Amino acid sequence: MARDIVGIDVHVHLSDEFTQKAKGDRTAQMARYFGRERPPVSIDEMADQYRARKMMAVIMNTRDETITGLTPVPNDHVASAVKKHPDVFLAFGAIDPWTGKLALDEIKRCKDLGLSGMGELNPARQHFFANDIRFYPLWEQCAKLNMPILFHGGMAAAGAGTPGGMGIKLKYSQPIHLDEVAADFPELKIISAHPTWPWTAESLAIARHKANYYIDLSGWAPKYFPAELVHNINTLLQDKAMFGSDWPAIGVERWLEEFQQVNMKPEVRKKIMVDNAVQFFGLTL
Numbered sequence: 001m002a003r004d005i006v007g008i009d010v011h012v013h014l015s016d017e018f019t020q021k022a023k024g025d026r027t028a029q030m031a032r033y034f035g036r037e038r039p040p041v042s043i044d045e046m047a048d049q050y051r052a053r054k055m056m057a058v059i060m061n062t063r064d065e066t067i068t069g070l071t072p073v074p075n076d077h078v079a080s081a082v083k084k085h086p087d088v089f090l091a092f093g094a095i096d097p098w099t100g101k102l103a104l105d106e107i108k109r110c111k112d113l114g115l116s117g118m119g120e121l122n123p124a125r126q127h128f129f130a131n132d133i134r135f136y137p138l139w140e141q142c143a144k145l146n147m148p149i150l151f152h153g154g155m156a157a158a159g160a161g162t163p164g165g166m167g168i169k170l171k172y173s174q175p176i177h178l179d180e181v182a183a184d185f186p187e188l189k190i191i192s193a194h195p196t197w198p199w200t201a202e203s204l205a206i207a208r209h210k211a212n213y214y215i216d217l218s219g220w221a222p223k224y225f226p227a228e229l230v231h232n233i234n235t236l237l238q239d240k241a242m243f244g245s246d247w248p249a250i251g252v253e254r255w256l257e258e259f260q261q262v263n264m265k266p267e268v269r270k271k272i273m274v275d276n277a278v279q280f281f282g283l284t285l
Helices: 017-023 025-034 043-052 075-084 101-112 133-144 163-167 176-184 200-209 227-233 252-260 266-281
Strands: 007-013 055-060 089-093 117-121 149-152 190-193 213-216
Touching (some): 007 266, 043 055, 043 075, 055 075, 075 089, 075 101, 089 101, 101 133, 117 190, 133 176, 176 190, 176 200, 176 213, 190 200
Parallel strands (some): 007 055, 089 117, 149 190
């Protein structure tokens, strides 16, 4: 790995033709919500873009076939991206928590595929509470295999502005449900994705209280970051927050440009952009 990495984007999604087709109507709906066209970008193109930025990226996969009936993108697809571009990509595997033993087996298979964790689990779209003990065997398996989990938190852009929100139910993505998981599985590393509005303070409190709970800053343009979020990541939580864009929903260049305008100590900015992710993932740069 190159030693001049200036950023590790811990939350990106593939947007190649295969992945876009698998997501069905959500691709077009998300483009409308963010006001940003989403033409297909091949895995090789995506790797070249991050390489040119002197950045690495962590690819998220997702699946929700029990609720939506959509055929998921195989975890082998994201694993192949890492194998082809190991200097640029890490990746997380996806499970549908309602599939029981199949999900348990898939976590182990993702470990064998060389993936770095599990996510993005999206409780709002998958209709589950993370602290429901029916799903505890999954979190136990992740802890046992040293596979961190990334959960979507807060308001969902997917479905936003549509009648019924495309069936997505926000109550499931309240961060407080992850507090119990972090408490019951202290060896399990958890990332709560996004500023988690309207429950931003909850996520910040959990990150302060639980050493194994982290946040990423993806999915929101930094110019809209609440003052409470900026204050905490600039002080008490400077070791617990990581750069994430949620590309292609948010353009990386826009995120970086706006983040430069956020009032932040230079040493903290470097932690958020690179150092915290290096430590979290145990990277050697």
